[in-house]
Amino acid sequence: MTKLQYCFLLLISVSCLGLIKPNTEVETKSLFEQYLIAFKGQSFPFKMDRKAVFGMMNNADSLFEIKDSLKIFIPEELKNSYPNSKFRSLYVLPEYNNIIVVLILQDFINEYNMRVVKNHLVSYNKSGVVLDYQELAGVTIDAWEAYLEINSNYIIKRNLYQRRINVEKEEMKYARLIETCFEYTISTVGLIEETKKTIREGYFEGDWTGYKFVKPIKESSN
Amino acid sequence: MNIVDLDGMDWYQTSDKDGNAVEGGAVMWRDGSDAVDGYSNIGTSYTMDLGDGVSMTYNQNTPESMTETVLNEGDWETQRELVYDKNGNITGSQNKQPVETEGNCFYQAGQMVSNSGATSLGGGNDINTTDGQIDYMNEQIGNGNSVRVQVDYNGNGDGDHWVATSSRTTNLQTQTSTYNFYDPGTVWSDEGTHHTNTFNVNNGAISGPTHYNNKTYTVTAVRKNQ
Numbered sequence: 001m002t003k004l005q006y007c008f009l010l011l012i013s014v015s016c017l018g019l020i021k022p023n024t025e026v027e028t029k030s031l032f033e034q035y036l037i038a039f040k041g042q043s044f045p046f047k048m049d050r051k052a053v054f055g056m057m058n059n060a061d062s063l064f065e066i067k068d069s070l071k072i073f074i075p076e077e078l079k080n081s082y083p084n085s086k087f088r089s090l091y092v093l094p095e096y097n098n099i100i101v102v103l104i105l106q107d108f109i110n111e112y113n114m115r116v117v118k119n120h121l122v123s124y125n126k127s128g129v130v131l132d133y134q135e136l137a138g139v140t141i142d143a144w145e146a147y148l149e150i151n152s153n154y155i156i157k158r159n160l161y162q163r164r165i166n167v168e169k170e171e172m173k174y175a176r177l178i179e180t181c182f183e184y185t186i187s188t189v190g191l192i193e194e195t196k197k198t199i200r201e202g203y204f205e206g207d208w209t210g211y212k213f214v215k216p217i218k219e220s221s222n
Numbered sequence: 223m224n225i226v227d228l229d230g231m232d233w234y235q236t237s238d239k240d241g242n243a244v245e246g247g248a249v250m251w252r253d254g255s256d257a258v259d260g261y262s263n264i265g266t267s268y269t270m271d272l273g274d275g276v277s278m279t280y281n282q283n284t285p286e287s288m289t290e291t292v293l294n295e296g297d298w299e300t301q302r303e304l305v306y307d308k309n310g311n312i313t314g315s316q317n318k319q320p321v322e323t324e325g326n327c328f329y330q331a332g333q334m335v336s337n338s339g340a341t342s343l344g345g346g347n348d349i350n351t352t353d354g355q356i357d358y359m360n361e362q363i364g365n366g367n368s369v370r371v372q373v374d375y376n377g378n379g380d381g382d383h384w385v386a387t388s389s390r391t392t393n394l395q396t397q398t399s400t401y402n403f404y405d406p407g408t409v410w411s412d413e414g415t416h417h418t419n420t421f422n423v424n425n426g427a428i429s430g431p432t433h434y435n436n437k438t439y440t441v442t443a444v445r446k447n448q
Contacts, residue, residue: 050436051436054435054436055436057435057436058435058436058437110313112305112307112313112314113305113316114305114313114314140313140314141314141315141408141434141435142302142304142312142314142315142408142409142410142413142434143312143313143314143315144312162311162312163312163410164312165304165312166410166411166412172295172411172412173295173411173412173415174412175410175412175413206412206413206416206433207418208418208433208436
């Protein structure tokens with residue numbers, strides 16, 4: 001190959017490289033759109049009570065599993081938390097200050113061989129960059145349950161119920177639980193911020209919607 | 223006399239000095255919803271304990287349903303035991319050891335039948351027709367006995383779990399019955415004995431939800447007692 005031919009070939013190659021240089025923003029956005037397609041639109045107010053949480057667990061296999069090529073949109077810490085996790089698409093919530101908000105489901109077996117099903121609220125910018133995430137509703141049978149409610153002002157409420165051993169014979173018909181009520185808001189930059197947290201322990205009565213406080217724990221049973 | 227609460231007739235129970243109804247205190251149904259000295263208004267319905275595990279629920283003064291109980295909360299048995307993390311927090315439950323007995327739903331459902339005073343038989347004594355299952359549960363509950371019931375919980379048609387009947391409630395208007403059951407599949411007594419653990423008869427099948435995992439059980443067999 002002559003020097004002239006070599007220079008010509010090099011020029012063409014460089015030109016071509018310039019032409020086909022990937023536009024990462026466009027590609028990412030396109031992938032992000034693909035990612036969002038599998039989420040069901042959900043308006044406010046939105047509630048996941050006990051029945052909905054157990055429905056999510058019992059029907060998890062019928063939900064769309066996020067494929068490997070789209071897992072770039074799952075927060076790294078979540079992906080690394082339990083490598084055997086399956087992630088599924090749940091809901092895309094109303095857009096908020098140009099922030100895209102979705103609920104994804106994580107389903108895995110933990111180190112104690114218990115099945116854990118929980119959903120996470122994830123906020124993204126328009127390009128699909130993760131801004132923040134927060135665990136919300138979920139369940140591990142016989143250990144804990146958490147429910148969720150979001151109102152039209154994007155006030156997010158999470159009620160977590162953790163089991164404690166009930167030693168009072170006359171209270172056996174009730175569940176002894178620690179109830180932790182969280183409240184979150186989303187900031188203008190997409191951060192999910194805890195604004196309230198209250199904790200109480202007591203006896204609760206369960207129904208299909210959740211747990212209702214009945215009475216506090218006697219001092220002697222603490 | 224059947225009276226609708228147009229003029230506010232209600233049930234009243236003796237109350238303490240703070241005005242709270244006293245559990246086990248005298249109960250009466252009376253005209254009007256006004257305060258009565260020494261009594262607390264406890265609402266429009268009341269369940270009266272008739273003894274021997276039988277109770278009657280009234281809506282105003284109309285008897286609406288009768289419940290015959292063959293297992294009480296103390297009779298519930300579980301196949302599960304708690305699992306803790308290294309900090310002592312509850313992380314869930316697992317089958318007890320040995321799994322052939324203590325950790326087995328069939329065994330624990332049989333124990334509950336024993337707690338009612340009956341003995342559940344071994345293999346080859348299953349009733350597989352819905353009508354036969356209903357008749358047998360009715361007969362045994364009428365005699366004060368629980369029965370061991372096999373259920374399908376994943377919809378594949380196979381029996382894969384066992385529970386024990388705990389009561390029968392008969393709607394006195396329609397003369398139809400529902401059957402409550404105790405579930406050994408959870409570690410918590412409030413879940414295993416939950417009042418919504420109920421079998422209904424619909425379209426030729428007996429089925430109903432269990433509260434601890436919100437799954438629907440469909441009866442596949444009823445095991446005879448001795």
